Amino acid sequence: MMEDILKTFGMNKPVIIWDEDKEVEADFVFPAQMVNKEIINFFVSKGKGLLCLAAEEEYLINKGFFKLPTNNYDKLKTNYFITIDYKNTKTGISAEERSKTIKSFSDDLNITHFKYPGHVQLLGSIGINKRKGHTEASVELMKLLNLKPFAILIEILDANGNSHNYDYIKSLSEEFKLPLLNIEDIYSEVIRKKLFVKPISEAKLPTRYGDFKIIGFENNLDGKEHFAIYKGSLKKEPLLVRIHSECVTGDVLSSRKCDCGSQLHKAMRKINEVGDGLIIYLRQEGRDIGIANKIKAYELQDKGLDTVQANLEIGMPADNRDYAVAAQILKSLNIKSIILMTNNPDKVNQLRKYGIEVIKNEEHLGEITEENRFYLKIKKEKMNHNIKI
Numbered sequence: 386m387m388e389d390i391l392k393t394f395g396m397n398k399p400v401i402i403w404d405e406d407k408e409v410e411a412d413f414v415f416p417a418q419m420v421n422k423e424i425i426n427f428f429v430s431k432g433k434g435l436l437c438l439a440a441e442e443e444y445l446i447n448k449g450f451f452k453l454p455t456n457n458y459d460k461l462k463t464n465y466f467i468t469i470d471y472k473n474t475k476t477g478i479s480a481e482e483r484s485k486t487i488k489s490f491s492d493d494l495n496i497t498h499f500k501y502p503g504h505v506q507l508l509g510s511i512g513i514n515k516r517k518g519h520t521e522a523s524v525e526l527m528k529l530l531n532l533k534p535f536a537i538l539i540e541i542l543d544a545n546g547n548s549h550n551y552d553y554i555k556s557l558s559e560e561f562k563l564p565l566l567n568i569e570d571i572y573s574e575v576i577r578k579k580l581f582v583k584p585i586s587e588a589k590l591p592t593r594y595g596d597f598k599i600i601g602f603e604n605n606l607d608g609k610e611h612f613a614i615y616k617g618s619l620k621k622e623p624l625l626v627r628i629h630s631e632c633v634t635g636d637v638l639s640s641r642k643c644d645c646g647s648q649l650h651k652a653m654r655k656i657n658e659v660g661d662g663l664i665i666y667l668r669q670e671g672r673d674i675g676i677a678n679k680i681k682a683y684e685l686q687d688k689g690l691d692t693v694q695a696n697l698e699i700g701m702p703a704d705n706r707d708y709a710v711a712a713q714i715l716k717s718l719n720i721k722s723i724i725l726m727t728n729n730p731d732k733v734n735q736l737r738k739y740g741i742e743v744i745k746n747e748e749h750l751g752e753i754t755e756e757n758r759f760y761l762k763i764k765k766e767k768m769n770h771n772i773k774i
């Protein structure tokens with residue numbers, strides 16, 4: 386994929402980055418360092434949105450550029466900095482002058498070389514691990530290609546001026562032979578290539594189910610305090626692994642509504658028996674909607690909704706979990722190939738997408754009770770879990 390993208394840029398053509406989840410919009414993206422007036426003309430005539438120049442927020446601030454005041458306090462909003470023109474431009478609007486502005490910026494010039502406000506909109510990237518937007522994706526793409534981390538981008542509007550038209554994006558990509566990629570593709574590539582997680586502490590943990598060691602991590606991916614326990618050698622290949630999402634009601638309070646606690650303890654017993662293995666405990670309470678939301682969902686389940694319907698009813702996804710951090714924890718421990726104890730195909734698929742070799746998954750049934758039978762049946766029917774029930 387990366388080869389094709391570089392070739393495309395070499396032919397003075399942009400790529401299209403499609404945001405499937407957040408905005409459902411697509412942008413043209415091109416390296417700022419390769420800018421010229423033809424590509425700017427292509428951007429403004431075929432893209433028609435707002436011409437932006439994205440760089441890392443920290444870089445912009447270090448060079449003296451600053452954020453625009455805002456009354457929008459949503460943390461995930463577009464991170465607008467000032468608009469600029471290069472000092473020796475007239476009005477700054479022509480393709481040639483905007484190209485000059487962008488070229489000067491990518492020559493590492495600071496704010497003293499620019500006039501503001503101007504005709505090139507600066508955007509600050511906070512990293513694709515923190516925000517999955519076009520700004521972040523385009524800056525990350527440049528870094529993945531070993532180009533300067535500055536990108537130009539513009540939203541694509543269709544013939545009628547609408548921005549949410551996938552068919553139009555698809556036909557534009559075919560007409561001009563422009564690679565079409567998703568923000569998710571770039572995110573996965575970043576997860577496979579970089580490491581945001583590092584083990585920082587380790588201690589003995591004797592338990593009712595055997596003697597383990599427990600590891601703490603520094604985590605610059607999602608900032609949560611995930612941890613892992615293991616026994617024996619982590620060098621064993623493939624290693625027996627359980628990736629367990631937090632369930633405070635099941636794991637701590639021994640709730641009978643789900644099978645979580647029993648699955649956790651079963652994994653501990655199994656690893657103790659086998660001798661080598663790892664459990665990653667992910668702080669993804671309630672399939673990562675949080676405990677308060679899970680209780681809200683339970684309220685609706687008390688009234689007859691199933692676990693999937695209840696999540697959707699409160700405006701949450703049925704399953705909000707991203708296992709990128711689990712893949713990163715494995716990578717940080719130099720674990721490459723695993724046998725995963727799970728009935729959940731999404732765990733296997735996601736780990737593979739993030740570069741972990743899952744040799745196979747091993748059925749991992751928890752305790753079935755009168756109270757959790759319906760819950761498990763729904764997981765089998767609606768979430769494709771391989772549970773025999």
Ligand SMILES: Nc1nc2c(ncn2[C@@H]2O[C@H](COP(=O)(O)OP(=O)(O)OP(=O)(O)O)[C@@H](O)[C@H]2O)c(=O)[nH]1
Nearest residue numbers: 628629630631632643669670671672692727728729
């Ligand atoms: N939203 C919601 N979350 C729930 C409910 N019951 C359990 N959970 C959460 O579901 C998750 C279950 O985690 P796991 O057991 O690791 O994952 P799994 O999807 O069951 O897959 P397995 O690996 O086969 O066990 C935990 O985060 C629980 O808190 C529920 O009714 N609603």
Ligand SMILES: [Mg+2]
Nearest residue numbers: 408410412519
């Ligand atoms: Mg956008």
Ligand SMILES: [Mg+2]
Nearest residue numbers: 644645648751
């Ligand atoms: Mg489970």
Ligand SMILES: [Zn+2]
Nearest residue numbers: 632635643645
């Ligand atoms: Zn549970």
